[in-house]
Amino acid sequence: MSDFENRIREAAKAAVKETYGIDTDDDMVVVEIPKDPKMGDYSTSIAMRLAKTLHKAPMAIAEPLVEVLKKDLPEASSVEVAKPGFINFRIARDELSKVINTVIESGDSYGHNNTGNGQKVLVEWVSANPTGKLHCGHARNAAWGDAICRLYEASGYDCLREYYINDAGHQMEMLGESLVSRYFSYFGKEYPLPENGYHAQDVIDIANEIAKRDGDKWLDADPKEREAYFQKEGEQIELRNIQEDLAYYRCHIDSWIHETFFYANDSQRIKAALNKMTSMGLTYEKDGALWFKSTEYGDDKDRVLKKSDGSLAYLTPDIANHLYKVERGYPYLVDLWGADHHSYVTRMKCALKALGLPENTLNVDIIQMVRMVEDGVEVKMSKRTGNAITLRELCDDLGVDAARWFFVSKDIATQMDLDLKLARTRDNNNPVYYAQYAYSRMNSIMNKEEIPDFVETDAYPLLTDEKEMRLMKLISEFPNEVAGAAKTRKPNKITEYIMSFVKLYHSYYNSVHVNNPDNPELTNQRLGLTKAAMITLKNALELIGVSAPDKM
């Protein structure tokens, strides 16, 4: 194992206990990597944090700790006190180089860790209505959510990737009617397109598809029957499109949950949820509607569950949906919703809380909007009007790798502008190529005919170059990076890691030659490092769904 950070933390805790008789927790003992590598490989601020409780100067607190740490941390080649009261550690080169063989042995699983400890977590993401193609906004959600799931899976969580299909509401009726209208147009007949109908090309395509397949038999059919048929056909085809686009985008969904599922068997699950809420005294009737007393749980107004016309509000089947997740054994739920759903977070949390579920059951990450910008002016995008840029178009222009990198590398809390001109052109300066190029260079070295094959070795004593040390250190930090990114659900930490990794690698590549025909030992050890770097980089790219090309 190469988890120096944790070992230092444990040693520091023990040293504090031994020297001052104080118990400290992980939050107290912060171990970090100094910005300036001259300071050391790792540092802790524990002495400064103890200054208040011990009523002593940080430097004076640190001195005795250093003596203990020197004794208890054989992997550290030096432990020193610095200016305000930091304790700085330097890892012994021999210890550091052990990571190379660890990586080579682990291969594809290097970086995997068990910090999730089998925790069951259900991630609901994308969940776009099957009323049109996925567009740029969904592309952000999909890339981010998929990366989160990959991080969870790599960190030992038991993760279920779920897509909730809103196939029961008014929007589906709109789709059905829009299709009927387009179907009539196909045969040169008039049928009004609803005002809030779907104008996009894919709706026309689907109507044409049906027309070609079924002929004109629906022109004179019973309107109700026709409507139902087109709605069902539309949903299936739209859903198929979505599934194909997601697969193309390298996003895998384990579980597709239909909203209509909750209406099945005479709305069994929805009724059960409503009955439970009512029996718990969480509801009341007013103006012919059924209300949820959400204000009693922190909402700013009560919410309607059943409208006065007898139909259900969107919230109601979704409560059943969330209960069903817990029922299936997932106590920890993650939802990735668009910013327009932000006000919806509170009411859903209130509902689950009111139903007696623990406060931390539902975790909603709100994804800010992707604004399309052309020449500095926003281009309004809408699925309804059909002018949205689809995920497929974006990928065709940019490539899946660049698109995924773009969305994963930016925190979801920032609303981002996607420049249409930029999006339409493959920009060679895109950071993703910088990262992939490093991989190609590594691969080239490993597979070059003139360069000997790597032969396994126990030790790497000749890797003494400063950049080699930094590379080994970065490689050794990878599992921790993965665990941290999983825990905080921030896959952009991985793109940050990759960037600092490949920057160092490119610099190393230019300053040091791996192949030294007059020194086969050195060559071999550098090949070992290159192999470890290659495995690490490939695994890191894999976590965000970006390919590692052998050649560029």
Place this chain on the structure above:
RNA sequence: GUCCCCGUAGCUCAGCUGGAUAGAGCGUUCGCCUCCUAAGCGAAAGGUCGGCGGUUCGAAUUCGCCCGGGGACGCCA
């Protein structure tokens, strides 16, 4: 009016459980291919971390107020 997100280099963004000279990519300027891929490397220029206060040994990071940008506030989904 209430609530949420954002405001860091010319541009796009990291950094935010408070810590040692504020980072990266792009862009700009100047160097580097007889040598493992120049989609690369090295160097330089570029910042009152939106503003004002508070908390303390220490604040880009925490708290309050203000300014600016975006979004949400339906018996829509």
